[in-house]
Amino acid sequence: MFERMILMIFSFLGILNGAFLSVIFRRKRFYFYMAGSWLISFLSAGYFLWYARGYDGLGLWSLYLGYLACGLMVAEIIALPCLFFLSFLSIPKRLLTAVRRLSLFALLFAAGIGVYGAVDGNTSGQVEHLDVYVENLPPAFEGYKAAQMTDTHIGPYFRYTDLPGEIDRARQEGAQVLFFTGDLIDDVRHMPEAADTLSAKYADFPDGIYYVWGNHEYYRGKDYIEEELLKTPVKILVNEHGAIERDGASLYVAGVDYPWSRGKAMEIEMDSMADEAFRGIPEGAPVVFLAHHSAFLDEGFRKGAAITLTGHTHGTQFGLFGRPIITPFTYTRGLYSDGRNVGYVSRGNASWFPFRFSCEREMVILTFHRK
Template sequence: MFERMILTLFSILGLLNGVFFSIIYRKSKFYIYIVLSLLISLSAAGFFLWYARGYDSLGSWSLWLGYLMCGIMVAEIIAAAPLFACTMLSFFRKIRSIARIGAVLFMAMALGIGVYGAIDGNCSEEVAHVDVYVEGLPEAFDGYKAAQMTDTHIGPYFRYTDLPGEIRKARLEGAQVLFFTGDLIDDIRHMPEAAQTLSTFYGVFPDGIFYVWGNHEYYRGKDYIEEELEKTPVQILANEHLAITRNGETLYVAGVDYPWARGEAMKEEMDEMTDEAFEGIPAGAPVILLAHHSDFLDEGFKKGAILTLTGHTHGTQFGLFGKPLWTPFTYTRGAYSDGTHLGYVSRGDASWFPFRFSCERELVIFTFHRK
């Protein structure tokens, strides 16, 4: 179904952009523009889908070709609205030449943004450092460091062979615990290797690795992913909590599952999940809440969690000056606060589609301080 949706979407975009160009340039053989645009768009989408299936057996050339094809796909999306505008302007004879120049420039700009974003989006990563100041934080946790990883989407762009380096980077930053907030893998053919990596690196973090479910685990086969993770010492939190103890003092870690309801029913489901995860935690105790969906920040604020960590949004992967241009999410990227408690939405360590623009991948390191 996903493949049909992608092919259908880019068939429509290819046809539309071809029609726009044929009108702008007023060519009698308009079908050449339409067919050529359709072929380019379908070839890009087709390669994207084919590469995802067979990247393991292909050389490095295929990755760079993949970036180009992803860039073309992005360009088709970005260019559609400007080309439509140029089409409308082309009906005015006096500015038709300007409309034609504009169409070419917009298409070139869209392609440049697409290809650059595909390459840089997969290759660049920021290590973000966030200081968390907590009133009443147990003294044993003053200066404590935690790493958040999320949305690696192990597959053709972030491969299972990239996972050890990412985890090693978190430890080198001084993290004493690793929190993974979902969407570990898309290509579950490599789930055994991913699980082995998590098992191997579990011991390098003094307080281990904690994990909560994302939506892609359900898409790709949660039962199998869970079966492999259960072979590791990784702590899976599904509407429950565990404690980290240092020098007789305790920091609680609560984790919730992914909510599938919508509208008001989703809020009720999230309330139930959070209540279940917090059940048994002493009142006023310091708690870190782990979730995949960013709407859980509200739950963390309501429950008094000192820090709520989520992912899921990928920061929208597109923006300007470090800010998203548009977002369907209440909480999209970075730090949020209700004035007392902190929430953080990670842009993700990777993504299933490599394009990013003004929204780098990130590994997040949190340092806790007594207030």
């Protein structure tokens, strides 16, 4: 179903872009433009889907073809509004030559942005350091370091062999605990290897690894993923909490499941999940709240969590000057505050679609301080 939808969407985009080009270049045989543009779009989407299924055992050439395919898919999206606008500008004959040149430039620009973003988005990233100031933080936790990982989407662009190195980055930064906020894997054929890595790396973190469910676990087979994770020492939090102990003092870690309701029902569902996760935590105790969906930041503010850590949005993977342009999310990327407590939406350690522009992948390192 998903694959058919992707092919249909990009086939339609290709036909539309071809139609606009035929208007701009005044070609009576417009169907050649439409067919050519459709073919590029269809083949790009087709390769993207094929590669996701069969990347195992293929050479490096297949990965770079994957980048090209993803880049051309993005180019189709970028080109659409440009060509739509230029098709109207082409109506006056005096503007026709200039508009045709602009159209060619727009196509080259879109393709360049697409391919660059696909390669760079999957090969570069940064470590984001956050200082978290917490009321009632026990002295034993002053300077305590934690790491957040999220949205690795293990598969063709972030492989299970990449997971050990990414976790090692967290430990090298001095993190004593790892918080994983969902969407670990898409290609569940490699779930045993991913689970083995988590088991092997667990001992690197004195206070272990905490995990909450994302939406992709449900898409890819949550029962099987859970079965493999239960073979590891990873602490899965499903509307419950745990505690990190230091010198008789506690830093609580609460975690919630992924909400599937919509509208007002989603608010009620999230309220219920948060209430259950926080039940039993002493009033005023410092809490790290883990969730996949960024809408849980409001729940973290309501509950007085010292910091709420989420992912899910990937920061939209596209923006300008480090900010998203269009977003369907209230909380999209970076740090937010209600004036007292904070929440953070990670851009993710990877993604299932490699394109990124002005939205690098990130490893989040938190350092806790007494307020």
